[in-house]
Amino acid sequence: xxxxxxxxxxxxxxxxxxxxxxxxxxxxxxxxxxxxxxxxxxxxxxxxxxxxxxxxxxxxxxxxxxxxxxxxxxxxxxxxxxxxxxxxxxxxxxxxxxxxxxxxxxxxxxxxxxxxxxxxxxxxxxxxxxxxxxxxxxxxxxxxxxxxxxxxxxxxxxxxxxxxxxxxxxxxxxxxxxxxxxxxxxxxxxxxxxxxxxxxxxxxxxxxxxxxxxxxxxxxxxxxxxxxxxxxxxxxxxxxxxxxxxxxxxxxxxxxxxxxxxxxxxxxxxxxxxxxxxxxxxxxxxxxxxxxxxxxxxxxxxxxxxxxxxxxxxxxxxxxxxxx
Amino acid sequence: xxxxxxxxxxxxxxxxxxxxxxxxxxxxxxxxxxxxxxxxxxxxxxxxxxxxxxxxxxxxxxxxxxxxxxxxxxxxxxxxxxxxxxxxxxxxxxxxxxxxxxxxxxxxxxxxxxxxxxxxxxxxxxxxxxxxxxxxxxxxxxxxxxxxxxxxxxxxxxxxxxxxxxxxxxxxxxxxxxxxxxxxxxxxxxxxxxxxxxxxxxxxxxxxxxxxxxxxxxxxxxxxxxxxxxxxxxxxxxxxxxxxxxxxxxxxxxxxxxxxxxxxxxxxxxxxxxxxxxxxxxxxxxxxxxxxxxxxxxxxxxxxxxxxxxxxxxxxxxxxxxxx
Numbered sequence: 001x002x003x004x005x006x007x008x009x010x011x012x013x014x015x016x017x018x019x020x021x022x023x024x025x026x027x028x029x030x031x032x033x034x035x036x037x038x039x040x041x042x043x044x045x046x047x048x049x050x051x052x053x054x055x056x057x058x059x060x061x062x063x064x065x066x067x068x069x070x071x072x073x074x075x076x077x078x079x080x081x082x083x084x085x086x087x088x089x090x091x092x093x094x095x096x097x098x099x100x101x102x103x104x105x106x107x108x109x110x111x112x113x114x115x116x117x118x119x120x121x122x123x124x125x126x127x128x129x130x131x132x133x134x135x136x137x138x139x140x141x142x143x144x145x146x147x148x149x150x151x152x153x154x155x156x157x158x159x160x161x162x163x164x165x166x167x168x169x170x171x172x173x174x175x176x177x178x179x180x181x182x183x184x185x186x187x188x189x190x191x192x193x194x195x196x197x198x199x200x201x202x203x204x205x206x207x208x209x210x211x212x213x214x215x216x217x218x219x220x221x222x223x224x225x226x227x228x229x230x231x232x233x234x235x236x237x238x239x240x241x242x243x244x245x246x247x248x249x250x251x252x253x254x255x256x257x258x259x260x261x262x263x264x265x266x267x268x269x270x271x272x273x274x275x276x277x278x279x280x281x282x283x284x285x286x287x288x289x290x291x292x293x294x295x296x297x298x299x300x301x302x303x304x305x306x307x308x309x310x311x312x313x314x315x316x317x318x319x320x321x322x323x324x
Numbered sequence: 325x326x327x328x329x330x331x332x333x334x335x336x337x338x339x340x341x342x343x344x345x346x347x348x349x350x351x352x353x354x355x356x357x358x359x360x361x362x363x364x365x366x367x368x369x370x371x372x373x374x375x376x377x378x379x380x381x382x383x384x385x386x387x388x389x390x391x392x393x394x395x396x397x398x399x400x401x402x403x404x405x406x407x408x409x410x411x412x413x414x415x416x417x418x419x420x421x422x423x424x425x426x427x428x429x430x431x432x433x434x435x436x437x438x439x440x441x442x443x444x445x446x447x448x449x450x451x452x453x454x455x456x457x458x459x460x461x462x463x464x465x466x467x468x469x470x471x472x473x474x475x476x477x478x479x480x481x482x483x484x485x486x487x488x489x490x491x492x493x494x495x496x497x498x499x500x501x502x503x504x505x506x507x508x509x510x511x512x513x514x515x516x517x518x519x520x521x522x523x524x525x526x527x528x529x530x531x532x533x534x535x536x537x538x539x540x541x542x543x544x545x546x547x548x549x550x551x552x553x554x555x556x557x558x559x560x561x562x563x564x565x566x567x568x569x570x571x572x573x574x575x576x577x578x579x580x581x582x583x584x585x586x587x588x589x590x591x592x593x594x595x596x597x598x599x600x601x602x603x604x605x606x607x608x609x610x611x612x613x614x615x616x617x618x619x620x621x622x623x624x625x626x627x628x629x630x631x632x633x634x635x636x637x638x639x640x641x642x643x644x645x646x647x648x
Binding site for chain 2: 138150152154159160161162163164165166167168170171172173174175182184185186187250251254255257258259261262263264265266292293294295296299301
């Protein structure tokens with residue numbers, strides 16, 4: 001099929017930092033895309049309006065109307081009710097502790113069907129169907145970003161357990177260890193999540209340790225220590241950044257090894273904001289750390305960085321339309 | 325069906341300490357059983373001869389010949405090739421580093437078909453089909469014994485990964501922590517496995533700490549610190565035994581929580597020699613410890629002690645005959 005042929009679909013990746021919208025054709029070629037920051041004021045209403053705007057821009061770039069799309073898939077943080085399109089308790093988004101009818105709102109604004117899935121789930125599914133996980137029967141997705149999310153594909157289908165499976169970030173790597181944003185102690189995310197890493201850096205700076213992290217953040221006009229700021233700090237040989245990244249890598253290695261020992265998947269895929277940015281640079285060290293704690297050291301799983309990169313979330317979301 | 329009706333099957337549970345053989349009818353009622361110690365001299369040949377003898381005794385008690393059984397299922401430690409019946413690298417058995425054609429040897433000796441499976445797998449399957457896991461779609465089995473083994477039933481079928489899934493004992497609970505019999509550091513089994521607990525007790529005694537554990541072991545003529553010896557030591561308020569059991573319980577809680585956060589199963593079943601012996605007494609404390617590290621504290625899985633008790637391994641093994 002040539003690009004643009006067949007029915008077109010939309011995909012939106014809603015993140016704590018940015019909204020990414022795309023239009024794809026039947027062979028998953030991206031015909032139009034648009035990215036904008038996630039609004040931090042105005043709550044769910046403002047976020048939904050910004051998503052509709054981004055989708056409209058992506059459709060315009062593809063030369064079509066949103067009404068002409070077969071449907072639009074959305075990957076969102078929080079608890080999703082896929083039947084009703086209601087998103088609840090999206091902690092990484094501002095003022096979103098309650099429930100919001102995101103599916104209905106977007107369907108009204110864009111004039112087509114909208115399907116909503118969990119952001120990590122659709123990201124793992126995208127990698128499984130279109131990216132690094134193709135031709136594998138079992139996949140462990142590790143999404144290293146603000147938190148550390150996980151997704152499991154077993155026998156070619158997502159394993160959701162009773163609805164909450166995949167919380168690899170909350171596997172214990174250090175019993176009684178560092179406090180995690182979730183409230184528990186010693187979770188992998190307490191060492192490796194971007195948010196927890198930032199809290200630790202602030203604490204250390206307050207205690208008199210030197211770092212360029214926050215100066216770089218101000219210079220680049222960022223509201224927080226983004227993956228880009230961490231990368232710049234490493235390029236400036238910032239000792240605290242190096243230490244905290246190393247601490248994260250060790251936690252990731254131990255946590256991923258635990259998951260591999262339990263599940264024995266064919267492939268581990270490292271994605272997420274930090275995962276995609278640091279995958280090439282730190283992947284080998286994460287693998288080395290994982291290997292130290294593998295039970296069956298002669299048969300390590302394959303290890304790959306998410307192949308769809310920044311567009312993976314939106315591409316994965318666009319696949320939801322095919323289920324509808 | 326009345327007891328004894330329908331085709332009869334055999335089941336053998338081969339453990340590091342004992343061999344348990346049973347004959348069951350079509351409704352899984354035990355018609356005959358026999359238990360004997362696992363020989364510690366003579367290698368695989370002696371073990372196979374002892375297994376054949378135990379099976380013969382169980383059949384005699386059931387009033388049948390082994391030749392009349394539809395087949396015999398065996399749960400064995402080590403790496404199993406289910407097609408050939410070859411058992412390799414059974415570390416908990418003496419002189420069994422290589423491969424041994426256990427299936428063929430037993431079939432010759434007993435005059436019927438023999439199917440072999442992994443001991444933990446058949447134990448979990450037994451609980452799933454006949455015990456505490458009945459009517460559940462997903463089960464996490466935790467077999468707390470010499471080591472800590474695990475088994476997963478997902479969507480009603482055993483999940484084996486690439487062949488090595490379920491190694492819950494080697495999930496990391498303490499990064500860089502205690503040395504595990506597997507060689508890695510910080511595994512759950514390094515704190516909770518009977519074998520690791522015994523090593524730790526010996527080390528502490530050597531360092532001058534007092535304990536009744538080894539005196540009780542000699543008095544009861546046991547070659548090692550069996551689950552019964554640990555229980556007696558607790559009844560004598562032995563401080564070291566209390567400490568080491570508490571250390572094991574904490575590791576089990578953290579490791580089980582990690583597995584639940586990743587898999588989100590309907591039920592956790594605690595089995596194995598220590599699990600069956602201490603399940604009622606320590607189950608609530610293990611659950612409490614698990615709860616501390618659950619991500620979704622509002623939806624803990626059910627928690628149950630293996631319902632088939634000591635016969636679980638042999639009953640689970642007997643189910644292998646139904647697949648053949």
